[in-house]
Structure formats: C-alpha cells, structure tokens
Amino acid sequence: MSILDQDFSTGNFRALLGEAAQAAPVHIDHERRRVLILEHDLIRRMLLDRRLVNGRDRTSFDELPAGTRDLHNTLDRFLSLWPVFSDGPYHQRMRAHLNSALSAHRLKELISALGPYCEQALPRLGERGTAVDWLGEFVRPYIEHTLSLLFAVDRDRLGRLMSAGSAIIEYITGARFDDELGRRARLALDVLIEEAGHLTAGPATGFCRALAAIAEDPELGPEPAAAAVAQIITGTLDPTMTVLTEAVVLPFEAGLAGSPGPSAAPPDTVRRETDEVLRHACPFRFSSVRHVTADVDLGAHRLVAGQKVLLGFAAANLDARTFHGGLTFRPGADSNRHLTFGMGPHRCPGAGLATAMLDQLFGAMATTGVTVIPVDGSLVRSRDAIFSRVTALKVRVLRETGEK
Ligand code: HEM
Secondary structure, eight states, rough: GGGGSSSSSSSSSHHHHHHHHHHOOOEEEETTTTTEEEHHHHHHHHHTTTTEEEOOOOOOOOSOOOOHHHHHHHHHHHTTSSSSGOHHHHHHHHHHHHHHTTSSSTTHHHTTHHHHHHHHHHHHHTTTSSEHHHHHHHHHHHEEHHHHHHTTTOHHHHHHHHHHHHHHHHHHHHSSSSSHHHHHHHHHHHHHHHHHHHHHOOOOHHHHHHHHHHHHHHSHHHHHHHHHHHHHHHHHHHHHHHHHHHHHHHHHHHHHHHHHHOOOOOHHHHHHHHHHHHHHOOBSSSOOOOOEOEEEEEEOOOOOOOOTTEEEEEHHTTTTTSSTTTTTTOTTGGGGGOOTOGGGGGTTTTTTHHHHHHHHHHHHHHHHOOOOOEEEOOOOOOOOSSOOOOEOEEEEEOOOOOOO
C-alpha cells in the first residue's frame, strides 16, 4: 500500500513518515504513477535541479461534453497562471514582483502589528473561563487580521476573497472535472478578477502595489495578478491554520508548554520553537507535482523523462539522517533545516510572514503569561496524506499573573 493511502487522521503518522524515509529514500506509487522521494538531502537536491519543473498536468479536454469543455478549460488556464503551477520565464517574472513585496523589510510594519493583536486577543479568551474553539475564535480571526493588513481590505471584501479562494481549492482537490465544483469555481474566478481589479486600481499597501505592477507588466497582466491574489489567499489560509493549531498542541504533548508568568522570551528561544513547530507540523506533506524533463541519476534509482514526482517535505523533516532524534519535539539549532516551505525557485514567498505569525504568537504568550492547554480528545485531523489539515481543537486559555 502506498503511503498516500494511509489514514493520517489517527495514530502516529509522524512515526510512519519517519520510518518510510528510513526504509527507502524513493517509493513508487504505481496506481497514481508518481515517484515519491522521502529523504531530506535527496529532496533538497531535487528542489534545486532544473530538470524537474512545476506545471499543471497536461489535460485533454476532448473527452468532455461541449457544454462543460469551455468551463474546465477556462479554469485550467487560470490555474496554470498560479506561481506554483508554472515555471520558466513567466514564473521568474511573477516571483520577482512577489519576492520583494513579501520580504521581511517590506512587511516590517505589518509584522509589528501582529504581536499587539495577539497580546489583546489571548487574555480576552482567558477571561472567558470556559473551553475555547481555538480555530474559530483565535486562529481564523488572527489570519484574517493579517490578510486584511496585507491587502488593506475590510472584513466583507476579505470574506469575499476567502470564499472565492476556498471554491477554487475545492475544485482543485475535488473529483476531476466535477461540473458543479467547476461552476462554483468559475463564479469564484469572476470574483477574484473583480477584487484584484479593486486592489490594483488604487493600491493601498506595498503588497497591492506589487499586484498593480504585475497587472501593468506587459509580459503578465490582470489575470496573472488575480492568480497571485488567489494563491496568496489560499496559500495563507490553509497551511497557517494548521501551524497555528499545532503550535499549541506540539509543545504541550512534549511537556514544554507553560508559562513562568509574564516575561519577554528571548527572540532566539522563540524562533527555535517556531522552527520546531514548522518542522513537525509541515502542512504540505508533499510538494506540488514535479515533471521530469530529462533523466536524473539518483544512484540506486533513475528518474526518467516524463515521470511525475512528489517530494515528501514532511518525511524529510523527520529524517533521522538529518535530524538527530527526528521524531522528538525539541527546539534546537537544527530545527531550521526543515523543508516546510520548500526550497529553490518555488520556495514559499510567504515563509517570512508565516514564520513571523508564529513568532508573534509565542512572543505574546510569553509577555502576557498566557498558557494554552488543548482539551483532551478535542483535536481532529483530516485523513488526507498530501495536506495536513486540522479541523477542530478546543483549548483552555490560562493566565499567570506573575505575582508572588
Ligand atoms: C505556514 C504557512 C505556509 C506554508 C507551510 C507554506 C508552504 C509552501 C510550500 C511548501 C510552497 C512550495 C510548494 C512546492 O514547491 O511545491 C509554497 C508556495 C507558495 N506559497 Fe506558501 N506556505 C505558507 C504560507 C504562505 C503565505 C503566508 C503566503 C503569502 C502571503 C504564501 C504564498 C505562497 C505562494 C505564492 C507560493 C508559490 C510559490 C512558487 O511556486 O513560486 N504561502 N508555500
């Protein structure tokens, strides 16, 4: 059975991934016609090897009825404009715009607003004295707050953007050529194009100015700008939900949660905890599909032109050859060697922002003396192997005053 068929909602899936990486660096999933690479160092090599390229699966729409052919063709064309599904000069040009707009320097002001947000929100949850829905009452509002600062939009417009992004993700992850999902995604596409038009017409933030530059770039244009908006919205929401939830589960399970009372945690300590959460949480357990354009010699294996490859980021993060005691949660100097954001030309441009969101949460927990305790048995994870999604968690938020 392929590792992609395992149920990741129960049991210790991290041990499963770590063992699979130890047993063999390369697995073949015959049913899906995918080569799975699970070893840390090999994945790093492949992420930098330009014989492996990103792209949508080449699809023939001829078998589809004429009525829905245009629908799926339009959606496929839009998706092929997303950075993660593109490569070559188009991709490089998109990244040039996105990289600078999402750099730590450009986002300094936005990031400095996240700590105060957490410092207000966490104690308020603590005052309730009852169990709290962590995803609904803290994580999602925190992400919405961050995105509303990035795009300078109000809650209504952000809600429209997020619903549109979700409809597109449901189409991508749903059954192939599902007409109903396709129709909803097509409506969502119109919303995204309209909203991207507003964002770029009178750009209110540095990031919106980058979107406007994409829309005005003669080699790109308004549709690529809408594609960037779609990928940023969806790229932020789902993985960040996972890591901000695992951020309170993993340290607790490792016996490392707890607050000595209000204090300022040293930035190094905070960053190591953030990196260790990212190493274990790794929402994208596998990369997007890589297409092999020329044979690649991997020693015991050979990738052949035309094959499709998935790079196992989560298994790489638990690989005992790279991380001593890989399965144990123990913030340390090597925690930042994780591949949770990928590497190379497709490395996540939002890595700095996502990392800062975790840093600011941990920093605020230290300064406010708040400890977040997961309620036993309330954590629910989805079965899916490719994407690690957490769907529910109840917590108790406790506050130490630090008074003797
Ligand atoms: C914890 C949160 C996040 C995780 C774990 C994550 C992870 C990743 C990974 C692994 C990739 C590369 C996929 C591959 O190589 O196949 C990626 C790409 C991308 N991410 Fe993120 N991401 C996160 C948050 C964000 C945020 C906050 C943004 C934007 C503000 C963002 C925007 C993007 C974009 C645009 C790409 C496509 C890059 C390209 O293909 O050139 N992500 N992300």
